Amino acid sequence: MSSSDVDVDVVVVGGGLSGLCAARRLMDAGASVRVLEARDRVGGRTWSKEIGGATFDVGGQWIGPGQHRLAALTSELGITTFPTFDEGKKVLDLDGSISEYRSQIPNISIPALLQMQAALTLLDRQQKLVSARNPLGAANADELDKATLDSFRRKFVKLKSVNGLLDVAVRVIFGAEAGEIGLLYFLAYLNAGGGLLKLAEIRGGAQQDRFVEGAQSVSKRLAAKLGDAVVLSAPVSHVRQRDGGVSVVSAKGTVRARRCIVAVPPALAGRIEYEPMLPGRRDQLTQRMPMGNTVKVLCTYKEAFWRQRGYSGEVVSTTGPMSVVFDNTSHDGKVPMLLGFVVAKHARGWSELPAERRRALVSDSLVRYFGKDAADIDELVEQDWSTEAYSRGCPVGVLGPGSYNACGDALREPVGAIHWAGTETATEWTGYLEGAIQAGERAADEVVAALGSARRGT
Amino acid sequence: MSSSDVDVDVVVVGGGLSGLCAARRLMDAGASVRVLEARDRVGGRTWSKEIGGATFDVGGQWIGPGQHRLAALTSELGITTFPTFDEGKKVLDLDGSISEYRSQIPNISIPALLQMQAALTLLDRQQKLVSARNPLGAANADELDKATLDSFRRKFVKLKSVNGLLDVAVRVIFGAEAGEIGLLYFLAYLNAGGGLLKLAEIRGGAQQDRFVEGAQSVSKRLAAKLGDAVVLSAPVSHVRQRDGGVSVVSAKGTVRARRCIVAVPPALAGRIEYEPMLPGRRDQLTQRMPMGNTVKVLCTYKEAFWRQRGYSGEVVSTTGPMSVVFDNTSHDGKVPMLLGFVVAKHARGWSELPAERRRALVSDSLVRYFGKDAADIDELVEQDWSTEAYSRGCPVGVLGPGSYNACGDALREPVGAIHWAGTETATEWTGYLEGAIQAGERAADEVVAALGSARRGT
Numbered sequence: 001m002s003s004s005d006v007d008v009d010v011v012v013v014g015g016g017l018s019g020l021c022a023a024r025r026l027m028d029a030g031a032s033v034r035v036l037e038a039r040d041r042v043g044g045r046t047w048s049k050e051i052g053g054a055t056f057d058v059g060g061q062w063i064g065p066g067q068h069r070l071a072a073l074t075s076e077l078g079i080t081t082f083p084t085f086d087e088g089k090k091v092l093d094l095d096g097s098i099s100e101y102r103s104q105i106p107n108i109s110i111p112a113l114l115q116m117q118a119a120l121t122l123l124d125r126q127q128k129l130v131s132a133r134n135p136l137g138a139a140n141a142d143e144l145d146k147a148t149l150d151s152f153r154r155k156f157v158k159l160k161s162v163n164g165l166l167d168v169a170v171r172v173i174f175g176a177e178a179g180e181i182g183l184l185y186f187l188a189y190l191n192a193g194g195g196l197l198k199l200a201e202i203r204g205g206a207q208q209d210r211f212v213e214g215a216q217s218v219s220k221r222l223a224a225k226l227g228d229a230v231v232l233s234a235p236v237s238h239v240r241q242r243d244g245g246v247s248v249v250s251a252k253g254t255v256r257a258r259r260c261i262v263a264v265p266p267a268l269a270g271r272i273e274y275e276p277m278l279p280g281r282r283d284q285l286t287q288r289m290p291m292g293n294t295v296k297v298l299c300t301y302k303e304a305f306w307r308q309r310g311y312s313g314e315v316v317s318t319t320g321p322m323s324v325v326f327d328n329t330s331h332d333g334k335v336p337m338l339l340g341f342v343v344a345k346h347a348r349g350w351s352e353l354p355a356e357r358r359r360a361l362v363s364d365s366l367v368r369y370f371g372k373d374a375a376d377i378d379e380l381v382e383q384d385w386s387t388e389a390y391s392r393g394c395p396v397g398v399l400g401p402g403s404y405n406a407c408g409d410a411l412r413e414p415v416g417a418i419h420w421a422g423t424e425t426a427t428e429w430t431g432y433l434e435g436a437i438q439a440g441e442r443a444a445d446e447v448v449a450a451l452g453s454a455r456r457g458t
Numbered sequence: 459m460s461s462s463d464v465d466v467d468v469v470v471v472g473g474g475l476s477g478l479c480a481a482r483r484l485m486d487a488g489a490s491v492r493v494l495e496a497r498d499r500v501g502g503r504t505w506s507k508e509i510g511g512a513t514f515d516v517g518g519q520w521i522g523p524g525q526h527r528l529a530a531l532t533s534e535l536g537i538t539t540f541p542t543f544d545e546g547k548k549v550l551d552l553d554g555s556i557s558e559y560r561s562q563i564p565n566i567s568i569p570a571l572l573q574m575q576a577a578l579t580l581l582d583r584q585q586k587l588v589s590a591r592n593p594l595g596a597a598n599a600d601e602l603d604k605a606t607l608d609s610f611r612r613k614f615v616k617l618k619s620v621n622g623l624l625d626v627a628v629r630v631i632f633g634a635e636a637g638e639i640g641l642l643y644f645l646a647y648l649n650a651g652g653g654l655l656k657l658a659e660i661r662g663g664a665q666q667d668r669f670v671e672g673a674q675s676v677s678k679r680l681a682a683k684l685g686d687a688v689v690l691s692a693p694v695s696h697v698r699q700r701d702g703g704v705s706v707v708s709a710k711g712t713v714r715a716r717r718c719i720v721a722v723p724p725a726l727a728g729r730i731e732y733e734p735m736l737p738g739r740r741d742q743l744t745q746r747m748p749m750g751n752t753v754k755v756l757c758t759y760k761e762a763f764w765r766q767r768g769y770s771g772e773v774v775s776t777t778g779p780m781s782v783v784f785d786n787t788s789h790d791g792k793v794p795m796l797l798g799f800v801v802a803k804h805a806r807g808w809s810e811l812p813a814e815r816r817r818a819l820v821s822d823s824l825v826r827y828f829g830k831d832a833a834d835i836d837e838l839v840e841q842d843w844s845t846e847a848y849s850r851g852c853p854v855g856v857l858g859p860g861s862y863n864a865c866g867d868a869l870r871e872p873v874g875a876i877h878w879a880g881t882e883t884a885t886e887w888t889g890y891l892e893g894a895i896q897a898g899e900r901a902a903d904e905v906v907a908a909l910g911s912a913r914r915g916t
Contacts, residue, residue: 145637146609146635146637147609147637148604148606148859150604150859151604151605151606177604177860177864179603179604179605179863180858180859267745270729273847277845279809279845280751280806280807280808280809280810280842280845280851281806281807281810283844283845284748284749284751284851287725287748287850288748289745291745293738293864345863345864348739348864349738349739350738351737351738352739386738387735389731389735392741392745393742393745400859400860400861401606401858401859402606402635402638403638403858405635405803406635406638406751406803407806
């Protein structure tokens with residue numbers, strides 16, 4: 001036993017927001033906890049960096065209405081928000097044809113608008129029938145699970161422009177293509193967040209507000225409160241269950257505990273060695289929930305020239321490589337920034353292109369949208385989450401067709417003393433920071449109940 | 459540097475048939491080789507055991523016409539074959555309704571037969587348009603990749619009985635459901651093996667002959683020829699590329715080499731740590747090619763009572779839990795056996811059922827097919843490949859819809875000094891022993907060419 005070996009009530013694998021929230025709830029309940037984080041930082045898929053003298057997020061960054069756990073937690077931690085800038089003209093790039101519009105409604109043809117509205121209404125009706133808590137309990141779960149989002153929407157969306165706009169929304173939300181996503185998973189995901197529009201929009205939606213201190217500050221401040229309980233640079237290699245307890249081996253020694261919460265996405269959880277091996281269904285889940293592909297591209301400018309010309313900075317593009325662009329200027333206006341998302345098919349192989357080629361592709365797109373001033377990028381920062389060993393993609397793990405039936409019930413089902421957290425396991429706002437909190441707290445509650453039962457000898 | 463550290467030309471990760479064939483070809487070309495096998499045995503998804511005094515395969519076991527590499531290799535190694543028994547009546551279990559038939563043609567209604575024939579003809583025409591060497595080069599690759607096999611066949615197969623029979627074939631061939639399988643992957647797989655009927659049938663098909671010595675004997679005898687080059691119980695944890703060379707860390711020390719061949723399925727290859735990390739596309743592939751689910755159920759009997767009553771032992775069942783049954787009696791007839799396949803949806807969670815319950819389900823099915831004598835099972839041996847840490851499923855890794863476009867080109871593309879083998883990377887008989895050989899030899903040829911270029915200083 002190495003000097004760093006310890007005994008605690010609960011060991012948490014993963015110091016992202018979900019694991020940290022689980023740890024805090026457990027400590028509040030009187031349990032001793034150790035959080036093992038593979039990276040040299042907490043926060044997982046949130047990561048804030050200094051760019052041009054201000055704090056920006058190269059990972060998750062938004063908070064929206066209905067995310068009440070995140071609102072309460074950030075308020076408690078003294079973290080402040082400000083609205084995502086969205087005043088002015090928006091740009092639509094429909095297969096290379098550029099136009100501008102002002103309302104929430106893109107300037108596509110009337111038939112296209114009607115078809116889009118019908119599609120949104122149908123998807124909304126469908127998602128309400130698929131509970132995020134129990135998708136397999138939906139009346140026609142078998143049929144929904146066999147379909148992809150693409151095969152489903154083909155039945156009622158016939159216009160290329162409407163398909164293109166739906167593709168953009170899906171790419172940005174999942175980092176995946178409509179043809180890869182299982183319909184049952186998709187509907188449950190919408191259900192967890194309150195519908196497609198809520199997930200896609202700024203005002204009233206999931207992109208409504210940003211954090212002055214950066215989104216990673218939530219995890220950083222939480223970790224500071226947890227103190228020595230959080231161990232960094234401790235990638236976990238083995239989780240061993242024995243005699244009703246757990247022994248977790250990391251680069252920083254072995255932690256023995258009565259219970260374990262694994263708070264990383266299934267695709268990463270599958271890379272840990274479990275002894276005894278997990279049941280086939282659970283192992284299958286880890287083979288079947290690939291991470292989406294997202295590259296964030298942050299471009300600073302000397303001036304927010306687009307604002308001066310009446311642009312909000314928002315772009316929706318079916319062309320790519322950036323599917324959407326936002327104004328991402330710092331809260332005080334001092335560091336003007338445009339933020340682009342290279343996602344799904346556009347993200348694959350992106351980082352294998354030469355850096356100059358990537359820069360040219362980004363710059364040329366922005367010039368097409370906002371004019372030649374857009375070429376004067378001051379600093380360009382890219383974050384490709386598929387090349388992060390301890391994320392392997394972003395924003396979220398995605399289930400293909402058939403996978404819910406194959407192994408979806410293994411998503412949250414504890415295996416002996418091992419419980420599962422991480423935003424993929426959330427039943428509210430799956431894939432979002434809010435989901436990470438909800439999942440962490442739910443896993444902690446499971447463990448508290450289990451430890452309580454053990455104490456009472458029941 | 460530990461005493462077990464060595465320097466060789468090529469290190470091969472995985473001592474299945476593919477890795478061993480790669481190693482032999484490399485050694486024949488004059489290269490020094492080390493094969494690192496995680497298990498305490500070679501052969502991967504082939505595994506022969508003594509049951510009732512004879513040798514049986516709990517993994518892959520057949521050889522069929524057109525598998526010329528396997529035929530040549532087994533002949534060279536002195537391994538003998540015998541025909542799979544298929545004389546007599548066959549049993550069809552269509553949603554619980556049992557009937558018998560004698561020809562290759564199941565006794566379904568005439569409209570169903572016509573629809574089945576039309577479906578097979580259409581699938582055959584389609585598979586000829588998708589080259590196994592380059593599926594993404596097919597004319598409509600994008601559209602094919604978006605579809606699942608299920609969404610495609612719904613367009614032309616309307617009868618429940620026909621869908622049920624197709625489901626059985628697909629379950630047994632892939633260990634997966636039609637709704638999970640990407641159509642482009644499916645067609646390329648058929649193309650690699652010469653069509654669906656060839657993959658599904660006994661006589662003239664991939665199940666035509668068995669090995670007297672068991673299928674694992676191929677790998678065992680190959681390994682014996684390779685001698686000290688094969689290291690058992692050496693699971694690989696790290697593959698490091700540095701200065702144009704490779705350093706591979708296993709439980710048995712570090713091997714340094716000029717090139718590396720990883721000869722394990724993508725789902726397992728993804729559990730190795732690579733330094734530097736592999737490109738996002740390659741990493742995505744490892745997240746997106748889950749192993750199929752197959753449980754082999756071997757039942758020995760005192761007598762081959764079914765033969766005495768004119769049964770061939772073959773069953774095709776849309777009911778399950780066994781989708782197909784074969785007569786699997788030992789070559790000399792001394793150990794009568796029925797072999798059942800619990801596959802795809804029936805396999806998931808199978809091993810979590812109590813052993814008595816599993817035995818009862820198997821026994822009750824066989825009694826329904828062959829009468830009450832079938833209850834007198836002498837010995838029952840099950841092999842659930844999803845619980846094997848160094849396979850994680852069987853028979854093969856399966857790509858869902860969209861995955862070929864996302865990362866299919868990473869399947870065989872070398873990454874620096876790392877090359878990829880394993881039957882998943884085969885372009886002939888993908889998923890079969892023949893494919894394992896072809897893939898291993900192809901990877902070896904890549905490495906020989908690369909080493910030759912390096913020697914010539916080009």
